[in-house]
Amino acid sequence: MHSDFLIPQTIDGVAVGEHVVPQTAEETAAILADASRLGQAVIPVGGGTSLALGNPPRGADLALSTRALSQVIDYEPTDLVLSVGAGARFGDVQAVLGEHGQRLPLDPAGGNDATIGGLIATARWGPLRHSAGTLRDLLIGIAVAHPSGTVSKAGGMVVKNVTGYDMPRLYHGSLGTLGVITSANFKVLPRPRAEATLVTEYASSAEAFETATRIRDSGGPVVAALEIDDGNHWLLATRIEGRDRTVRAIAERLAGLAGPGLALEQDESAAWWQRYVASLDPATAHENVTIRFGIRPRATSALVEGLAPVLAALNTRVTALGATPAVGSVLVRLEVRDGSAARLAEVQRVAVDLAESATILAAPPGWKQGLDVWGASPAGLVVMTEIREQFDPRRTLNPGRFAGFL
Amino acid sequence: MNRDQLVERLKAIVGPGAVFSRPADLLVYEYDGSVDGAVETAAPTAVVLPGNTAEVAEVVRLARAANLPVVARGAGTGLSGGAVPQNGGIIIALTRMNSVIEIDREDRTALVEPGVINLELSEQTLPLGYFFAPDPSSQRACTIGGNVAENSGGPHCLKYGVTSNHILGLEVVLPDGSIVWTGGRSPGTAGYDLTGAMVGSEGMLGIVTRALVRLTPTPDVTLVLLAAFPDIETASQATSQIIAAGIVPAALEMMDNLTIQAVEPAYHAGYPMDAGAVLLIEIDGIEDDVLSTGEEIAGICHTAGATEVRSATEKDERDLLWKGRKMALAAMGRLSPNYYLHDTVVPRSKLPATLKRVEEISQDFDLPIANVFHAGDGNLHPLMLFDRRKPGDTERVLLASKEIISYCVEVGGALSGEHGIGTEKRGYMTLVYTADDLAAMAGLKNSFDPSGLFNPEKVFPKGYMCGEVRALRMQAMAQKHGIYAL
Secondary structure (H helix, E strand, C coil), X not given: XXXXXXXXXXXXXXXXXXXXXXXXXXXXXXXXXXXHHHCCCEEEECCCCCCCCCCCCCCCCEEEECCCCCCEEEEEHHHXXXXXXXXXXXXXXHHHHHCCCEECCCCCCCHHHCEHHHHXXXXXXXXXXXXXXXXXXXXXXXXXXXXXXXXXXXXXXXXXXXXXXXXXXXXXXXXXXXXXXXXXEEEXXXXXXXXXXXXXXXXXXXXXXXXXXXXXXXXXXXXXXXXXECCCCEEEEEEEEECHHHHHHHHHXXXXXXXXXXXXXXXXXXXXXXXXXXXXXXXXXXXXXXXXXXXXXXXXXXXXXHHHHHHHHXXXXXXXXXXXXXXXXXXXXXXXXXXXXXXXXXXXXXXXXXXXXXXXXXXXXXXXXXXXXXXCCCCCHHXXXXXXXXXXXXXXXXXXXXXXXX | CCHHHHHHHHHHHHCHHHEECCHHHHHHHHCCCCCECCECCCCXXXXXXXXXXXXXXXXXXXXXXXXXXXXXXXCCCCCXXXXXXXXXXXXXXXXXXXXXXXXXXXXXXXXXXXXCEHHHHHHHHHHHCEECCCCCCCCCXXXXXXXXXXXXXXXXXXXXXXXXXXXXXXXXXXXXCCEEEEECCCCCCCCCCHHHHHCCCCCCCCEEEEEEEECEECCCEEEEEEEEECCHHHHHHHXXXXXXXXXXXXXXXXXXXXXXXXXXXXXXXXXXXXXXEEEXXXXXXXXXXXXXXXXXXXXXXXXXXXXXXXXXXCHHHHHHHHHHHHCHHHHHHHCCCEEEECECECCHHHHHHHHHHHHHHHHHCCCCEEEEEEHHHCECCEEEEECCCCCCHHHHHHHHHHHHHHHHHHXXXXXXXXXXXXXXXXXXXXXXXXXXXXXXXXXXXXXXCCCCCECCCCCCCCCCCCHHHHHHHHHHHHHHCCCCCC
């Protein structure tokens, strides 16, 4: 069930030297140790759905594909735990879980073609984060190949575990800079028995956000996701998941709160969200720039309201926008006229002041020169640099791509 | 710097009333909730109770200059010796830093100091419709800072997740005396997940001085089911079947007959005295959902062989059913003067076999073992009942522990689900982790605390983190990387 994705010739404009496809975790570690000794740069590649993320690497001597590490290692449906190779395609993993009425509740852009290892390394999420969190909260064990030539494991196959430090969380979102994830264990969840979505339309973003807040305060735990999208109008989409009767009861309550709209059930509901997530996929942005803002949830509405005039003054145009108000996440796709490195830097200077974080998820490689796409240098960069030093002293893995050019 | 000079310097930082150094005052700080005999103790040189972050940082800088270990401590309820100093040094007790600084209803967060007591936070937020989900049994006494250090669980983490799932950001004093904020209110913070690395690090990476925690909305309706079974095996089968049916209750707890014998006469919770085991199952959410799920669970229990299933929705009734569970450890005094417990975790489907093995071990060592535990998570709490005054009893308990732990690891389990490794279980770490696994953890430790100032002699096996071992490891790594000029 491996990914069919072919390794690209360049990573963010940097030419790839060789391709390697290790067959085991140990072989992966051996390749990393050799590369480290030779001073080579290694770019780990999964499904290739998120290669635009990060700063351009300082080198790309080797592109290391995890595609051969794609087996389901252990799946115990009655225990709700799964162990799977990092190269397994997310869509295939969901299909295996689906046969037993289970799932990993995660719906990131490009999700089905992404690999498990890639999703962990890039800490990706989608609208379901509203109710389900991220893989960080489901990861119960991990195996990682390091540039020291070793493979380390942490956690296990039980759902609750404080045996030693919580290493899986350290690797989640570390963009492969501490090692190449070779397998991961998850706590999986029962697939909800029913779902429905209500899509309503509003004249202003403020009205949409107010409704979202009302729904959230009334909704209890079954309101799975709230999204605001201004493809053409201000749309508010609310997804409900749960048992049949519950979903119907909540849907009725919702209609009263949100007003009349498009009511979708079961497969239609799921398909709506798939289309929506795909419409904001950074990987399909091409000559556009995708920025993800992070802000405290209560300020999401003000951020969205304030964005348009500021961005317009920079001679850019918002071509898509999606927000998850309860999370404080806003994804914006921008057309930057007369794009260049200097122009992107100008947009970033303004963007970082608008929210607590502003990450450039995708931009044409040439425009990324000289700026840190992760935004302002993170608090704790000194400790982060030490962590990188301990795990990858010669900066073999993804050199320069991570926050603070780590 | 001699001891008197050190004490004077500490008093200058935190005030004369917030430093203890007389042997009688220090005695209590040689202990925590762990069992004497399972954990070695060593007296601290001094105990300080700082009043704010800046004072914590200054004490750390002083300790560093004096080359004295630092051990952070909350309420001292830990069960693995995590707050017990091994090499003396300075204990930083955070109990005076106990303000709830801010409760934000809109963002559903609270900003708290580390000394805030777990239950008191929920008591403050309940009138607003929120609670702090982690609920360890010690929640009346334990602090949020301690919960962060140990990544505490509790009955309700089956549905709501452990402490780590509820911590959004931390203010931390690092071993070099610097102060750093990790994480925060917004998603997508750049860089490594330092918050995730800090939670559960047992005070070895940094000292938490503020925590931004997630608040959870209180459910509309809560239902508690009490199901009685003829024996522990049918009860564990029912547990597996509930989970396998795709139901995740808020809590799913088991008590065996020995526990019922201790608890029922003390609290009259209404557990049938002749039951081999009872399950306490809580479901919460919106009314419709809760009632229909309750019916489904009752059906599964009956099919599995339950002799009786009762349900309670009113708060008083629910509290009474829970009282027996929450006070179970306290009731053990009725059966024996001392108890010692472990908190291994096994895959849920391995529960029946594991409990059978525990019963065998109980017989082999002629040691009564009561089981009261988080069945839904597979998190055991075998309580070995003994009398430490009787020669040989403590030794037998430790030998039986070893048997239980070894079996749990054999069936794919973990050493600890929520109590932590501390000094108590460090000797068992090599049962589950290889040298390479431990080296990665040591890498994390070294990046925060290269000189091993914070909470030494914890988590890693004895001798693992000492200077020589580290030097050898560094040398080996350097050679691997072609660097020879060390």
